[in-house]
Amino acid sequence: MPTTSVPNSVPTNSAPPTPASMTSEQASWFADVFERLVTGVEAVLLGKNHVIRLSFAALLSEGHLLLEDVPGTGKTSLARAMAQSVQGTTSRVQFTPDLLPGDITGVSIYDQRSSAFEFHKGPVFANIVLADEINRASPKTQSALLEVMEEGRVTVDGHSHPVGKPFMVIATQNPIEQAGTYRLPEAQLDRFLLRTSIGYPDHDSTIKILEGSVRSAHDIVVPAIIPAATVVEMAGMAKTVHVDPTINDYVARLVEASRQATEVRLGASVRGALALIRTAKTLAASNGRHYVVPDDVKALAEPVLAHRLVLDPEAEFDGATASGIVAQILIETPPPSERPAG
Structure with a gap:
């Protein structure tokens, strides 16, 4: 099993100083481990380096990931491979x-033997939980999962049960088939x-997949790069990245520009701004920097902010998209002129 070389100030199996x-x-150690994690998962999800990097950025930012995708693109394989690479557990809920x-x-x-109630854990008690087609469940069931995502614990019959760390939900929605679904509210x-x-994979990746079709993606075991405890330590390290x-x-x-856009009925919240800073810190560390630069923010603006915007129905009818609006905001909002460094 591969092991990771860690600087003296950041031991693998104990919490690093903060x-x-x-x-x-x-930052150099963080980037090295991050790259090895991404490379390991790429053996399963060919040609999807950008998506894998975003997924690990979410995990190391202690956040959750929403995938809007058609069936058969490798969502389950992504969750399994990520869990294997960090020696974690995974579960899938349809x-x-x-x-x-x-x-x-x-x-x-x-x-009856103990004359007491015994709690039986559900599939949410895993390091990485794949919530497949979350919009097909009732709002009550959706809310139960989203409560765990926010609180990191389950409360049943007045007793609280922490789900542990690291904990990440990868939820999926099918953007094509909407019949019989319950759309996630904006607050959720x-x-x-x-x-x-x-x-879908590009042509070259598709050829490689076909050439290896004798072996199922589920048969591929991704080598463990770090223990799950180190993921928690890395998340703590990412929080210390300097932000000018x-x-x-x-x-x-x-985020203010997103609220003022004429095509938008509801712009990005303060939570969205915090999420952008949080993930920018992780992205900076993954690139070997101990400080955030404007390009980190630009790279994450669309995946962090677009799903938080509620468009005006008329603008949406005219073809406006949340991703397009975020792209326009980035063009119209000048970044800082000088590179901030810690």
């Missing part, structure tokens, strides 16, 4: 209209740190 700001040595909250969170069952969409799409005041000002101007 300095006021990440050091350049820590959302259907008859799914109950207890089917996700778990239930208390009376044990806001709980997802990032939204992206895997999409000019970057905070830039993010504030971006």
